[in-house]
Amino acid sequence: MNAQPIITMVLAILLATVLVAFVFSQNETRKVFAALQQAEQEKTQINGEWARLQIELSTLVSNSRIEHLAKSELGMKLPEDEQIMVIKR
Amino acid sequence: MTQSGTQISRTQLRMLAVMALLLCGFAVVVVRAFAIQVKGKDFYQTQGEIRHVKEVDMPVSRGAIYDRNGEPLALSTAMQSVGIVPGKLIDQFSKVEQLAEVLQLSAEELKQIITSRSDRQFLFIKRRITPMMAEAVKALNMPGVEFRTEYKRFYPTGEIISNVVGFTNIEDQGQEGLERTYDNWLTGISGKKTVVKDLLGHAVADIDVDEIKAPKPGKDLYLSIDRRLQYAAYLALKKEVYKHRAKSGSVVVLDVSTGEVLAMANMPSFNPNGSKEDNLGWRNRAVTDIYEPGSVMKPFAIVAALESGQFTRTSTIDTSPGVYEVDGFVIHDFRDYGELSLVDILVKSSNIGVAKLVLDLGREHLWDVYHRFGFGQSTGSGFIGESAGYLPPHNRWRTVDHAALSRGYNLSVTTLQLASAYAVFANNGRYRAPTFIKNSLNEERAIIDPAMAASITEMLTHVVTDNEGHRAGLSNYSVAGKTGTARIAEDGGYSDNYMASFVGFSPVSRPRLVVAVNINSPQGEAYYGGQVAAPLFAEVMKTGLRLLNVPADEVPLTADKNTPMKTEDSHG
Incomplete structure (x- = not known):
């Protein structure tokens, strides 16, 4: 006969625990989601930077620039036909 | 009897006190409800809107185009585009002037756009702005001004291969050349997701990422070109x-x-990469x-x-x-x-x-x-x-x-x-x-x-x-x-x-x-294939x-080579 209040008590405690757990998990979700958002934003940013760096690189290694540098700064030139000797094995 | 009488009236008194307290509480609730429902309506409605669930685009980049050795010929970089929600700006013209100044737009025109299209949800006002400009706009901290990520196409090789690779229009669709030929391959499908947003417009939780709406980035294309x-x-x-x-x-x-x-x-x-006003060079004549x-x-x-x-x-x-x-x-x-x-x-x-x-x-x-x-x-x-x-x-x-x-x-x-x-x-x-x-x-x-x-x-x-x-x-x-x-x-x-x-x-x-x-x-004296085209052929x-490191197959036996006389006996 005395079991009923005990069951009620247990259920009440259980309910309270579940509610707290729900709030806790909801909060965790938000936190994790915020972190995910940030990571995604970072990814976009890094991708953007990668593309920019690729463009920068391709400008730096552009054939016209290399050719110009080789000729003007390093004093290089293409060999004349007479200067080429083919060695046959 | 008297004792029980006083007891009853005591109980009644207690009841009355509780009732009065409850009524007071009710009154507070009613007054508060009135304040919120009637007086504070505008405030809460806008607050609710800010918080409401939104569908956001997940933009994807167009695939890059590379040459046969992986050197880039066309790349997409993420850029910010600025748009406005006209309805939110209609009573903030002083801020609109600042915005126009930062974006180097005409303030008058911008105001006119805001008034004439105040029913629109979103309007681009300047697309693909520099990161510096984007920072300046963000610093204004204006509600009603939104950013969208868009991609700008960049061609590192410029005019060298432009009429073969082609180019894209402002909507990032291939318009000429291989950009158009392989548009389906290169184009990504931007995704959509539904999120709950907070006061500052940040997404705080996503409701569900629909599989069908998952973004599919464009695929890269490797050309045979060296x-x-x-x-x-x-x-x-x-x-x-x-x-x-x-x-x-x-x-x-x-x-x-x-x-x-x-x-x-x-x-x-x-x-x-420049303004494409003159279409003379667009054709891949070959x-x-x-x-x-x-x-x-x-x-x-x-x-x-x-x-x-x-x-x-x-x-x-x-x-x-x-x-x-x-x-x-x-x-x-x-x-x-x-x-x-x-x-x-x-x-x-x-x-x-x-x-x-x-x-x-x-x-x-x-x-x-x-x-x-x-x-x-x-x-x-x-x-x-x-x-x-x-x-x-x-x-x-x-x-x-x-x-x-x-x-x-x-x-x-x-x-x-x-x-x-x-x-x-x-x-x-x-x-x-x-x-x-x-x-x-x-x-x-x-x-x-x-x-x-x-x-x-x-x-x-x-x-x-x-x-x-x-x-x-x-x-x-x-x-x-x-x-x-x-x-x-x-x-x-x-x-x-x-x-x-x-x-x-x-x-x-x-x-x-x-x-x-x-x-x-050719407009000069020379016009024969042997005079005009053959030297170009030889050079290329x-x-x-x-x-390509192709081994030579016609090596003269003697080291001293006399350059042959250049004569003009060859012709078409």
Whole structure:
């Protein structure tokens, strides 16, 4: 006969625990989601930077620039036909 | 009794007190509810809107385009675009002025847009702004101003390959060239997701990412183009076009065995990163423009002659006296060459020689040979806007047409078609449609006997070696090829403008590259294919063989080499 209040008590405690757990998990979700958002934003940013760096690189290694540098700064030139000797094995 | 009476009234009193308290509480709730529902309506409604669930776009980038070695030819970078929600700005004109200043827009126009389109949810006001400008706009911290990520296309190689790669429009859709041809492959599908947003507009939770709406980024495209060779070809072409003050010009470099387009350059060109006002340079002329090729067609007429069995390599044709009349139409040679063997017909590029050869053959046979080599049909490269050229049906040929077709008139071709057709001689008689995509080869099919291909290749080698100082010749490498100089048809007749061309391949012992060049309407003294196109061919071929490390096959035995005399005996 005395079991009923005990069951009620247990259920009440259980309910309270579940509610707290729900709030806790909801909060965790938000936190994790915020972190995910940030990571995604970072990814976009890094991708953007990668593309920019690729463009920068391709400008730096552009054939016209290399050719110009080789000729003007390093004093290089293409060999004349007479200067080429083919060695046959 | 009295005791119980007081007890009752005490209980009643307690009840009354509780009731009063509850009523007070109710009153508070009612007043508060009234305050929220009626007085605070606007405030709470907007607050709710800010918090409400929203669908946000997940933009994706367009695939990049690379050359065969992974060098970028077209890249997309994320940029911020600014848009407004007009309704939220309608009563903030002082801030709008600041915004207009930062974005370098007219404040008046912006205000007008806001008032006239106040019902719109979102309006772009400036797209793809610099990161610095985006920071400045963010610093204004204006509600009603939103950012969207959009992608800007950038072409690191600029004008060097612009008319082949093409470009995209402001909506990031391919508009010309390979950007348009492979638009579906390159375009990504932007996704959508539903999120709960907080006061500051940050997403705090996503409700569900629908599988169907998941973003699919565009796929990258690897072209068969070799950027180094492309650069060399474009520069050489540009130099040649300027030198001869020509209208236009094209260079095509194909890999003999795979049919891959290693380089394709056209003049005039344009800067794909700049404003595209002048569309003169947009066309990929090597694929879209057709012309009467002239003498470069003669090897195909020789194929027809040899296939018929009526002639052999050493058969002779009398071309005296250098003038020959066909149905009232006079065909000229450069001079009277007398008796010529088939080889010499090619070497001297005798118009009379080929005319006499083909007039002895059936029309259908010559048509069939040209048709087999792909003339009058699209090459199958898949390039958007590719022209098929024109080869008239043989049952409509008059004798004059028959003779004209033998020397490359009365039909029209593209430079790419010529390159592909010559590749057949270099590739043991097998035709392979050209491709722009790395590792995506088209089916090969035998169209002439390998012995025939070898025989024509040998003849074409003589064209370069027997004309002393031929400008298509290379040191250390053997070259086979043919010049062409064709009058350009204009207004129903032939003008004084010429199409100078050269098509050939090297090294002959084991061909690696086919190069086809043409120069349209050179304005200087020189206009023959041998003078204008052959040097360009040699320059491009030489660079190509060097870049691809192709071993030399014609090494002179002695170390001292006398540069051959440059003479002008070669011509169309």
